[in-house]
Amino acid sequence: MSINYHAFQNRGVAFSEHEEDAIIWYQKFSGFNPQKISNILHLQIIDGNPHIRYFNNEYRLNCQNGKIEKLIDDKWDDERVCFNEAMAIYHLFTYTKEMPVVSGEYMLASSLQGEVVANPYVKDPLIWPFEERFKNRVDRLRSLCKKACGIEINEGDCGFEFEAFPMVHIRLVFWDEDEEDDMPASLKIWVDKCILDFMHYETIGCITSDLLEMLEKADDV
Incomplete structure (x- = not known):
C-alpha cells in the first residue's frame, strides 16, 4: 500500500x-x-x-x-x-540518528532504499488528484510554489525544492500532460537519499500530504 x-x-x-x-x-x-x-x-x-x-x-x-x-x-x-x-x-x-547525514543527493521517495511501493495500477490518493488539479495550469502551480517559499529547480515543467524542516528538504517535480504524445500529467516527489536518518519511511507520506495540501489550499483562495 x-x-x-x-x-x-x-x-x-x-x-x-x-x-x-x-x-x-x-x-x-x-x-x-x-x-x-x-x-x-x-x-x-x-x-x-x-x-x-x-x-x-x-x-x-x-x-x-x-x-x-x-x-x-x-x-x-x-x-x-x-x-x-x-x-x-x-x-x-x-x-533522528545521533549523527544524521544530509547528502544533498535526491531520489524518488517511492523507491527509497528498495522499499515496497504501491501497485502502479492503483491511483495514489494524494498524487493523482494533484496531477488532475494542475494539468494545463503549470504557471499557476509555479506561482503557488514561489509564494510558499519554494526554490525553483531545473526539473520537469515545474520543479521546486521546499524546506519541510531546516534539515529535511523535499522536491516537487511536475510534468504537464502532453496530449500529442498521449502522456498524462505526472507528479514526482524526491527526497534526500539519507532522509531516513531523520524519520521513519512512512513519515514521508505525512510530509508529502502537508506540502500538497498547502499548495491546494492556496489554490482555493
Whole structure:
C-alpha cells in the first residue's frame, strides 16, 4: 500500500481526535529532556521546550505534557495541530540518528532504499488528484510554489525544492500532460537519499500530504 494512503486518510484530522495514539505520544514525550535532540538538530530551546519550523510555521514540543503546539495568531495551540504535522514532528524527534547525514543527493521517495511501493495500477490518493488539479495550469502551480517559499529547480515543467524542516528538504517535480504524445500529467516527489536518518519511511507520506495540501489550499483562495 502507498505510504501516502494513511496520510491521505488523516488529512485535516486533528491529532487529538486519534485519542489512543495521542495519549501514547503525549506520555512518551511528557517530561522529555530536549537537550540531546536539540543539540543534534540545532534547535532553539525556550522555557525548556524545543522549537522547530515546519513548512514555514512555528511549532514547539511542550515537554511538560508531551503535546505538539503550533503558533497560531501569536498563541500556542495544540487543538488545531493535525495528525500529519504532529506525526512528522514526533517522528523527527524519535527517529533522528545521533549523527544524521544530509547528502544533498535526491531520489524518488517511492523507491527509497528498495522499499515496497504501491501497485502502479492503483491511483495514489494524494498524487493523482494533484496531477488532475494542475494539468494545463503549470504557471499557476509555479506561482503557488514561489509564494510558499519554494526554490525553483531545473526539473520537469515545474520543479521546486521546499524546506519541510531546516534539515529535511523535499522536491516537487511536475510534468504537464502532453496530449500529442498521449502522456498524462505526472507528479514526482524526491527526497534526500539519507532522509531516513531523520524519520521513519512512512513519515514521508505525512510530509508529502502537508506540502500538497498547502499548495491546494492556496489554490482555493
